[in-house]
Amino acid sequence: MPYWYSKIEPLASHIRSISKKIYIPSSQVSIDEMMIWFSGRSEHTFWMKNKPTPKGYKIMSLCERGYTFTFTFESRIMANNEVPSISGLNKTGSLVSYLATQLSDKRAYDIYIDNYFTSIPLFNYLWTKGYGACRTTWTNSALFPSSLKTEKSIHLEWNTLSGIVINNVLAILWMDNGPVYMLSTIHRIKNDEWKISVIWRWLQETSSNTTNAWKVFGNTTQKKIPIPKIVNDYNHFMGG
Secondary structure (H helix, E strand, C coil): CCCCCHHHCCHHHHHHHHHHHCCCCCCEEEEEEEEEECCCCCCCCEECCCCCCCEEEEEEEEEECCEEEEEEEECCCCCCCCCCCCCCCCHHHHHHHHHHCCCCCCCCEEEEECCCCCCHHHHHHHHHCCEEEEEECCCCCCCCCHHHCCCCCCCCCCCCEEEEEECCEEEEEEECCCEEEEEECCCCCCCCCCEEEEEEECCCCCCCCHHHHHHHHCCCCEEEEEEEHHHHHHHHHCCC
């Protein structure tokens, strides 16, 4: 049975093949979704109201510094049969592995991933295959430790950092304007290795941690302060 996007073959496969031949990504890459605007009728399009392109066809891509190294298509109603299922991973986890394994095996890679994909089982699987991974996550993500979850009514000191290793994956809670939850197999929070000094912004109007953040920022909205390196790296590399 042909794929639902067979009408654009062999062009799509040709573009993907050439893209992988003429460019070698650096060690930091990202995986995220891309939307192609389409206003016609199709059962395979998506509606994502918070995206710059809210309606159209969805492509899952592996990118680095604005270059799309490889990609695959997503449908709202059909599975992509090109993506092999991996025991212990859900559909999105298998898709991340499928894109990652198209990278060269001659270099080590750190992959920054959208939180739509993030889970401890996926990060552990990538770690066993030699890939580092990093991303913000939700507290209801599979195996995320309950001891790191904080109630909205509890306001910790700004820059509070706590972490637990679960199945080779570091899960952390960092208190910024609100709680930030992340997973990583790249970073550590030991000694001074966890922090880096940067100009950081306090979002006063939207902060849920106003009282504690005010103690650090005072009347300013920006200040050079130490923040977790995991947060800085994610902000820098996820836009690949």
